[in-house]
Amino acid sequence: AQSVTQLDSQVPVFEEAPVELRCNYSSSVSVYLFWYVQYPNQGLQLLLKYLSGSTLVKGINGFEAEFNKSQTSFHLRKPSVHISDTAEYFCAVIRTDSWGKLQFGAGTQVVVTP
Amino acid sequence: DAGVTQSPTHLIKTRGQQVTLRCSPISGHKSVSWYQQVLGQGPQFIFQYYEKEERGRGNFPDRFSARQFPNYSSELNVNALLLGDSALYLCASSLELRVTTDTQYFGPGTRLTVL
Numbered sequence: 001a002q003s004v005t006q007l008d009s010q011v012p013v014f015e016e017a018p019v020e021l022r023c024n025y026s027s028s029v030s031v032y033l034f035w036y037v038q039y040p041n042q043g044l045q046l047l048l049k050y051l052s053g054s055t056l057v058k059g060i061n062g063f064e065a066e067f068n069k070s071q072t073s074f075h076l077r078k079p080s081v082h083i084s085d086t087a088e089y090f091c092a093v094i095r096t097d098s099w100g101k102l103q104f105g106a107g108t109q110v111v112v113t114p
Numbered sequence: 115d116a117g118v119t120q121s122p123t124h125l126i127k128t129r130g131q132q133v134t135l136r137c138s139p140i141s142g143h144k145s146v147s148w149y150q151q152v153l154g155q156g157p158q159f160i161f162q163y164y165e166k167e168e169r170g171r172g173n174f175p176d177r178f179s180a181r182q183f184p185n186y187s188s189e190l191n192v193n194a195l196l197l198g199d200s201a202l203y204l205c206a207s208s209l210e211l212r213v214t215t216d217t218q219y220f221g222p223g224t225r226l227t228v229l
Contacts, residue, residue, distance in 0.1 A: 004156075032214050043118065043204055043220030044157070051214055090156050099211045100147050100218070101170050104156030 002027040002093050004105035012111050013081055021076040021108045023091030031093040033074040034102065035065055038088045047089075050074065061085070086112045116140070118207050118221035126227045127195050135190045135224045139207030145169075146188040147218065148180055149204040157204055163188055164211045192226075200228045 007022040025031065032051050036044040048059025055067040065076045074091060091105040119138045127133050139146050145164045149157035162170035163182035177193045186207075192199055202223040208216045 036220075041222065043206075043222045045220070046217055049214070092156075094213060096214075099164075099169055100145065100162040100208075100213045101159045101172065102147075102149075102157075102213060102218075103159070106154070106156050 002029075002031060002095065002103050004091055004093055004103055006089075006091055006105035006108050008108050009106070010109045010111065012113065015083055015112055015114050016080050018077065018079050019081050019085075019110060021089050021091075021110070023074045023076065023105060025072050025074065025091075025093050027072075027093065027095070030096040032096060033065075033067060034092040034094070035059065035063070035074070035076050036090045036092060036104075037061075038090065038107075040087070044090065047076070081110070081112050083112050083114065086110060118205055118219050120203075120205050120221040120224050122224060123222070124225045124227075126229060128229050129195055129197060131195050131228075132191065132193045133195060133226060135192075135203050135205075135226070137188045137190070137205030137207075137221060139186050139188070139205075140219055143207035143209050143219075144186055145208045145211055145216075146182055146186065147206045147208075147213075148188070148190050149206065150174075151202040151204055151223070152198075153201070160190070162211075169211060195228045197228050200226060202226075 034049045035047040050067045147162040148160040151157040159172040161180045205221045206218040210216045
């Protein structure tokens, strides 16, 4: 079985400051990792994913994430946030032998203030 | 191009009733997945359909069922509604079966309230 833990339920951050959202996972089998963003009253949008190769993954809107196998982490970062980055962010995993069963964390609400 | 569309956007039901939620995938997408997102939690996988066949099922009771039509649209049915079924129901579509090699696109969801 897999589990995904997002360590912060809410992260307040000032505009143009950096932000890091933490995600840890546990799994008895190999997994792939994802970050999604959910803007108010919208569905989820894929930010980035790690399948293999370089452990530093770059995504859309200036986000990047680093896969750390030894620490079973997949933290999301952005060096300078905008007001428009206010949203809920979800970390998710999927077994490498699965087709479409994504397992999500509980989410981290990012609130960007001027 | 139109994205994933879901209907209705909101609905209110009472305990014991039955509900049908609808999803239209992006044109050409053959895979549809359903997720339940309870307030304050992450989405939970319910079903995946590909080419009209069920390809995955989450840990939900038999009160939950779904189907996919020849045009790849999908319906999610929930019988004997419970208060705990109140949630945002998300539909996602993709071209192929594997979400790892293909991007899933999510719809805006249907907000179900059970009184």
